Amino acid sequence: MRLLAALPMPALHAIGGAFAFLAFRVFPYRPKVVRENLARAFPALDEAGLRALTRDYYRGYGDVMVEIVKSAAIDPDELTRRMRLTNLEALRAPLEAGTPVVLAAAHQCNWEWILLALSLQLGHPVDCAYKPLTDAWADREMRALRSRFGARMVAADDMMRDLVARRRQPRVIALVADQEPVASDRRHWTRFLNRDTAFFMGPEVIGRRLRHPVFFVAIRRTGRGFYEVRFEPLWLPGDESQPGITERFAQRVERQIHEAPADWPWSHKRWRLTPPVLEGSASMPENPTP
Numbered sequence: 001m002r003l004l005a006a007l008p009m010p011a012l013h014a015i016g017g018a019f020a021f022l023a024f025r026v027f028p029y030r031p032k033v034v035r036e037n038l039a040r041a042f043p044a045l046d047e048a049g050l051r052a053l054t055r056d057y058y059r060g061y062g063d064v065m066v067e068i069v070k071s072a073a074i075d076p077d078e079l080t081r082r083m084r085l086t087n088l089e090a091l092r093a094p095l096e097a098g099t100p101v102v103l104a105a106a107h108q109c110n111w112e113w114i115l116l117a118l119s120l121q122l123g124h125p126v127d128c129a130y131k132p133l134t135d136a137w138a139d140r141e142m143r144a145l146r147s148r149f150g151a152r153m154v155a156a157d158d159m160m161r162d163l164v165a166r167r168r169q170p171r172v173i174a175l176v177a178d179q180e181p182v183a184s185d186r187r188h189w190t191r192f193l194n195r196d197t198a199f200f201m202g203p204e205v206i207g208r209r210l211r212h213p214v215f216f217v218a219i220r221r222t223g224r225g226f227y228e229v230r231f232e233p234l235w236l237p238g239d240e241s242q243p244g245i246t247e248r249f250a251q252r253v254e255r256q257i258h259e260a261p262a263d264w265p266w267s268h269k270r271w272r273l274t275p276p277v278l279e280g281s282a283s284m285p286e287n288p289t290p
Contacts, residue, residue: 001072013224015066017063021058033268034054034267038054038261060109068112068113071116082227085231086230090231091103091124091231092122092123094213098170105174106176106178108257109219116146125171126150128152128174129154129156130146131155159173160206167210187273188250192250192253197250199250203249214245216232235248
């Protein structure tokens with residue numbers, strides 16, 4: 001991986017393109033999962049449209065995979081040039097007033113570079129929740145990669161205890177919150193991409209319990225290996241309007257996907273949980289009591 005990371009970005013993108021070609025045409029990677037997810041999310045697409053979107057998804061995902069490898073050796077100046085954070089002042093204002101900030105991101109485009117660029121450019125501590133990998137080597141390497149520019153990695157199961165202990169320390173608390181909450185009892189159910197979908201409630205619980213502002217991390221691809229990020233307020237302390245934070249997040253993620261559908265991970269098995277109507281339990285309230 002480190003030898004690959006030393007290659008220039010155009011060479012890595014060529015490798016990513018080759019893998020994408022193999023995954024799309026030669027040795028299809030999860031073709032049934034990708035097709036079902038896309039067909040359910042975009043029922044108006046005909047066969048040609050579905051195939052074109054599938055091809056674009058594999059191309060983009062191949063690029064992201066090699067870009068993540070590049071993270072191990074990317075120069076700070078190159079990262080800053082490739083991952084543009086447009087309004088860091090939106091985060092710096094509460095941080096400089098002594099208030100921690102919660103960031104809720106999705107698996108859109110290159111989500112790993114967001115953490116690295118934020119750690120490099122913000123000028124304040126960044127804590128990131130992560131799920132430890134089962135393979136010890138892979139877990140160690142990913143933690144080293146993600147913390148390369150100073151981010152502090154906190155296992156998801158330890159995050160709330162850590163937050164309470166350090167609640168008065170101004171910092172960013174970063175969460176990728178569109179994953180399926182298989183191991184969590186706190187779930188918010190909503191319609192998302194034409195399906196009943198459970199969402200992880202971490203940003204909502206943390207924001208409301210600790211009274212930290214919550215921002216959505218909006219990202220778009222501006223070129224091959226180039227991205228632009230904007231931080232949009234989802235919830236500020238004192239806001240009791242509806243819908244709640246998790247529902248707002250789900251709606252914003254869906255809009256971001258519709259703006260650039262090839263940049264979301266369609267090969268992931270996202271919909272494995274049973275909706276509450278069938279499992280005989282109620283969904284979590286919109287605004288949970290801490």
